[in-house]
Structures are given as C-alpha cells and as structure tokens.
Amino acid sequence: MKRIFGVAAALVFILVLPLVIRDRYILHLLTMSGIAAFLSIGITLLLGVAGQVSLGQAGFYAVGAYASALLTTRLGWPFWLALPAAGTAAAGAALTLGPVFHLRGHFLAVATVAFAEIVRLVLLNWSNVTNGPRGIVGIPPPQFGSWVLDSVSTYYYLVLTLLCGALWIGVGLRRGRLGRAWRALGGNPEAAEASGVPVMKLKALAFGLAAFAAGLAGSLYAHLVGFVSPHTFTFEESVRILAMAVLGGLGSFSGGVGGAVALTLLPELLRAFEQYRLLILSALILVILIFFPRGLAGLWEGRGRNDG
Amino acid sequence: MADPFFEVRELTVRFDGVTALDRVSLSVSSGEIRGLIGPNGAGKTTLFRTIAGLVRPKTGSIFFGGRSILGLSPHHIVGRGVARTFQANQPFPGLTVREHLRVGADGWGRGAVGALFLRPDRTEEARLRKEADQLLEFLGLDPVADQLASELPYGLQRLTELGRALATRPRLLLLDEPAAGLRPEERRALAERLRALQGRGLTLLLVEHQMPLVMNLCRRITVLHGGRFLAEGSPEVIQQHPEVRLAYLGREAQ
Numbered sequence: 001m002k003r004i005f006g007v008a009a010a011l012v013f014i015l016v017l018p019l020v021i022r023d024r025y026i027l028h029l030l031t032m033s034g035i036a037a038f039l040s041i042g043i044t045l046l047l048g049v050a051g052q053v054s055l056g057q058a059g060f061y062a063v064g065a066y067a068s069a070l071l072t073t074r075l076g077w078p079f080w081l082a083l084p085a086a087g088t089a090a091a092g093a094a095l096t097l098g099p100v101f102h103l104r105g106h107f108l109a110v111a112t113v114a115f116a117e118i119v120r121l122v123l124l125n126w127s128n129v130t131n132g133p134r135g136i137v138g139i140p141p142p143q144f145g146s147w148v149l150d151s152v153s154t155y156y157y158l159v160l161t162l163l164c165g166a167l168w169i170g171v172g173l174r175r176g177r178l179g180r181a182w183r184a185l186g187g188n189p190e191a192a193e194a195s196g197v198p199v200m201k202l203k204a205l206a207f208g209l210a211a212f213a214a215g216l217a218g219s220l221y222a223h224l225v226g227f228v229s230p231h232t233f234t235f236e237e238s239v240r241i242l243a244m245a246v247l248g249g250l251g252s253f254s255g256g257v258g259g260a261v262a263l264t265l266l267p268e269l270l271r272a273f274e275q276y277r278l279l280i281l282s283a284l285i286l287v288i289l290i291f292f293p294r295g296l297a298g299l300w301e302g303r304g305r306n307d308g
Numbered sequence: 309m310a311d312p313f314f315e316v317r318e319l320t321v322r323f324d325g326v327t328a329l330d331r332v333s334l335s336v337s338s339g340e341i342r343g344l345i346g347p348n349g350a351g352k353t354t355l356f357r358t359i360a361g362l363v364r365p366k367t368g369s370i371f372f373g374g375r376s377i378l379g380l381s382p383h384h385i386v387g388r389g390v391a392r393t394f395q396a397n398q399p400f401p402g403l404t405v406r407e408h409l410r411v412g413a414d415g416w417g418r419g420a421v422g423a424l425f426l427r428p429d430r431t432e433e434a435r436l437r438k439e440a441d442q443l444l445e446f447l448g449l450d451p452v453a454d455q456l457a458s459e460l461p462y463g464l465q466r467l468t469e470l471g472r473a474l475a476t477r478p479r480l481l482l483l484d485e486p487a488a489g490l491r492p493e494e495r496r497a498l499a500e501r502l503r504a505l506q507g508r509g510l511t512l513l514l515v516e517h518q519m520p521l522v523m524n525l526c527r528r529i530t531v532l533h534g535g536r537f538l539a540e541g542s543p544e545v546i547q548q549h550p551e552v553r554l555a556y557l558g559r560e561a562q
Binding site: 173176177178180181183184187188190191192193194195196197198199200201205209 | 360362381382383386387391392394398399400401402403407408410411412414415416421423424472473475476
C-alpha cells in the first residue's frame with residue numbers, strides 16, 4: 001500500500017514538472033534523462049536480470065538514431081514508423097552478435113565493445129549514406145497530422161508515456177517465466193540448459209530486447225535534437241549507460257531510471273566546477289556505491305530484494 | 309525384438325587424443341534402475357555428459373524411445389525426457405527452491421520468442437504451480453520452498469538439485485552420485501524416494517560410489533573401467549566378478 005502511494009506520488013511529481021519548470025534547458029535535460037532511462041532499463045534487463053554484460057550499448061543506440069534519422073530524412077517516413085523501425089534495426093544488429101553469444105562474462109563484454117566500435121567506424125566512414133563525421137542534420141520532430149511536437153514539454157510527455165510502457169513490459173517480463181529463466185541462466189548457464197532452458201536463444205532474446213530499448217532511445221534522441229553524429233556514440237557513452245544501471249542498483253528498474261536521471265543531470269549541474277566536474281562525479285558514484293551497495297534503489301526500496 | 313527404452317551403441321569419445329570412452333554400449337529397459345559404477349576415471353561422468361548432449365562422440369549412437377538423440381542440443385534432450393543431476397550442487401544464485409523447480413517445469417515448446425508474446429494461461433499456470441507444490445512435498449522441501457537454495461544446508465541443496473531435474477518431467481533420469489556427502493538417514497530417505505520414482509514409471513541411470521545403495525536399488529549393474537565396458541550383471545554377479553574386484557582393489561589385493 002505504502003509502495004503504491006510512493007509510485008503514485010512520484011508519478012504526479014513527474015507529471016507536473018513541466019508545468020512548474022519553465023526553463024527550457026532544464027526540461028530538455030529531463031527529457032534526455034527519460035531517453036537515457038531506455039538505455040539503462042535495457043541494461044537492467046540484460047545485466048541485472050539475465051546476468052550478461054554489455055559495454056556496447058552505444059552501438060545499438062547509434063543504430064537506432066541513424067536508422068530513424070535516415071528513414072525520416074531520406075525516405076520521408078513518419079516518426080511513428082521510424083521509431084519502431086529504429087528499435088527493430090538495433091535488435092537486428094544485436095542478433096548479428098549471435099556467433100559470440102556462447103562466450104561468457106568478460107569475453108562477451110569485450111565482443112560488445114568491438115561491435116560498438118565497428119558501428120562507430122562505419123558511421124564515420126560510410127560517407128555517402130551517413131554523411132561521415134558531419135552527421136545528419138534536419139531530422140524532423142514527430143508530427144500528429146498537422147500538430148508538430150516541437151515543444152520540449154510535449155516531447156517530455158511523449159518520452160514519459162513510452163517510458164512507462166517500457167517499464168511495465170520490463171517488470172512483467174522479469175516476473176514471469178522468462179525472468180525466472182534469465183535469472184537462472186545468468187547464474188549458472190549449464191544447470192539452466194540441463195533444466196531445459198534454451199540458454200543461447202534466451203541470451204539472444206535479452207540482448208535483442210536491450211538493443212531494442214537502446215534503438216528506441218536513439219530514435220527519440222535523434223528527433224529531439226534534430227541532429228546526429230558519430231561523436232555521440234562513443235565507448236564513454238557505453239560506459240555511462242552501464243554506470244547508470246549499476247548506480248541505480250542492478251536489477252531494479254526504478255533504480256535504473258534513477259541512475260539515468262542522475263547521470264544525465266549531475267554532469268550538467270556540476271559544470272560550474274569545470275575541470276573538477278568528472279572528479280566530483282566519479283567520487284559521488286563511489287560514495288553512493290560504498291554506502292548503498294544496492295545503488296539508488298536501496299534508498300527508496302529499503303532492505304530486501306530489488307523488485308521495483 | 310522391440311527397441312530397448314534407452315540404448316547407447318559403440319560410443320567413443322576422445323579429448324585431445326585421450327580416449328575417455330572406448331566403444332561403450334549400454335541398454336536400459338523401461339522402469340529399470342540401472343547402476344553404473346567404476347573406479348575414478350572410468351568414464352561415467354563423460355558418458356552422462358555425452359548422453360546429455362554436452363560432448364560430441366567420435367563414433368557411436370544414442371537412442372531414447374526408439375529415436376536418436378545424438379546431436380540434439382542439451383535443452384532439446386531435456387525436452388525429449390532425459391534429465392540429469394550434477395555431481396556437485398549447482399544452485400541458481402538468487403532463486404528460491406520453488407523457483408528452481410519452476411525453471412525446470414516451464415516448458416519452452418513455443419520457443420523463446422513465443423514466450424515473449426504468449427503467456428501461459430491461468431489453467432496452465434495453476435497446473436504448473438500445483439505440480440511444483442506436489443514435487444516439493446514429495447521431496448520434503450515444502451518447509452523451505454521460499455528460501456534461497458544457495459543458503460540451504462548441503463542435504464537440502466542436494467534434494468533441490470534432484471527436484472530441478474525432476475521438474476522437467478523426465479522419463480529417464482541420469483543421477484550423478486546423488487548420495488555423495490549425505491548423512492546415513494538422508495541416504496536412506498533418498499533410496500526410498502528413488503524407489504518411489506521407479507514405482508511411478510521413471511527409469512533411472514545411477515552413478516554412485518555408495519556401494520550398499522547401488523546394490524540395494526539396482527537389479528542390474530554396469531561396470532566401466534578406463535573408458536571401457538568391463539562387466540554387467542546382477543549385484544551378486546558383480547560383487548563376485550574377478551575383473552571388477554581387480555579393477556577396484558588393484559593388483560595387490562589378488
């Protein structure tokens with residue numbers, strides 16, 4: 001009961017924010033936080049539930065962003081078709097990793113780094129499609145008939161609605177038999193296989209879903225900013241995405257969202273400290289993880305299992 | 309003659325030039341508890357791993373219920389009705405005992421992507437829940453059903469391991485030293501449960517070092533030695549078999 005109240009209060013707070021905050025820049029940052037949350041809840045599912053490390057989420061993020069940018073600017077697709085297409089393209093890219101899914105732990109993580117690097121190099125060098133390092137400009141905002149969603153607050157609500165859907169799906173998946181099987185194979189793939197669990201397929205499915213979420217994030221990013229270039233999708237971005245989920249408390253979806261907001265807002269709020277910015281940010285993350293080993297989720301979920 | 313229920317023919321397995329199994333054949337009838345013994349390095353666990361689809365044999369064939377299961381992936385072999393328990397307890401971290409059974413019971417017939425879009429309906433879910441409850445009760449695990457398996461004492465973890473395999477509804481169960489590390493009273497309870505499973509029509513292939521347990525449960529015993537078939541027969545015949553005694557006791561004992 002207390003918990004439902006907490007969720008409702010948080011939701012009301014999030015809903016009225018754009019009415020209170022008039023600063024477009026801060027609203028933009030909050031919207032970016034929501035987009036980052038897609039990336040982070042993908043990792044929550046992949047690492048927090050299925051126990052698979054990816055250090056290449058920026059690669060899937062990039063595939064989604066470019067897919068959406070190209071489909072709308074070159075082929076004139078509407079945003080509403082380009083968005084699911086971006087997710088699908090990223091999930092499809094994840095499935096090309098199929099041959100390395102039998103690798104475990106760190107080996108698989110290194111393979112995902114290599115994948116993201118390949119994506120970045122393709123975007124940089126395949127100039128006649130991607131426009132190389134100059135990127136793609138003039139990506140249109142979403143449109144409903146004649147209503148163009150070009151204000152930050154409308155975009156904020158768009159991202160929020162989609163995010164609620166993604167969270168609902170994520171929590172449902174974790175609770176069901178897929179979640180059970182993912183947790184089993186993450187802890188002990190051989191015993192999971194001996195229990196009849198198709199380990200390789202479920203690993204691929206977890207990667208595919210995390211990539212799908214990253215692809216949606218890419219599309220939302222592209223249509224918010226109106227411009228994409230390879231410089232956004234670096235290894236540092238992959239690390240930041242992983243850090244969001246870890247800071248939030250691995251395995252907790254609400255924690256993952258919290259981590260995404262923290263690691264989007266904090267770097268901006270700390271701009272005043274200039275060269276000490278990264279130092280303060282890193283120290284802050286360490287302090288949180290030392291005092292709250294279960295991450296931000298530990299702050300609001302108290303003791304016991306992560307299930308938010 | 310009808311096909312035997314489970315049959316291994318001329319199985320040869322080599323690892324980097326070392327022959328782990330050398331033309332091993334074995335035939336088990338339905339409802340039997342077959343003992344599989346042999347000194348360390350005899351190839352018992354390798355045979356299990358090969359049957360379970362984790363090791364590719366150089367030559368030979370494996371038939372279950374008249375169909376070849378060779379070359380199927382491990383989870384498909386489980387789906388066909390051949391399950392195994394591990395020599396060492398391997399609880400899933402973070403999963404309760406009940407969840408261990410559910411991992412085995414949840415079928416994947418509709419595939420991984422199917423599971424994403426199709427949820428088991430209410431009656432299916434209720435059936436799976438009830439089956440898990442019955443299995444928990446059969447194993448005496450109901451009092452600890454909602455505890456993390458990794459935090460249970462050894463004997464209860466051993467039972468969880470058995471339950472995980474049984475939850476897949478096997479027709480043939482490969483047991484790799486199920487009594488290892490159990491206390492005498494736990495061992496007796498295990499023997500009773502294995503007999504009860506046989507009574508329900510389950511066929512068991514039992515690797516075990518606890519000789520009294522094997523002699524008590526099995527009417528036929530197969531002996532492997534150095535990756536080769538050595539002998540097969542009733543417990544009395546095996547106990548008296550000169551080559552088996554030699555293999556176990558070494559030359560000095562003669």
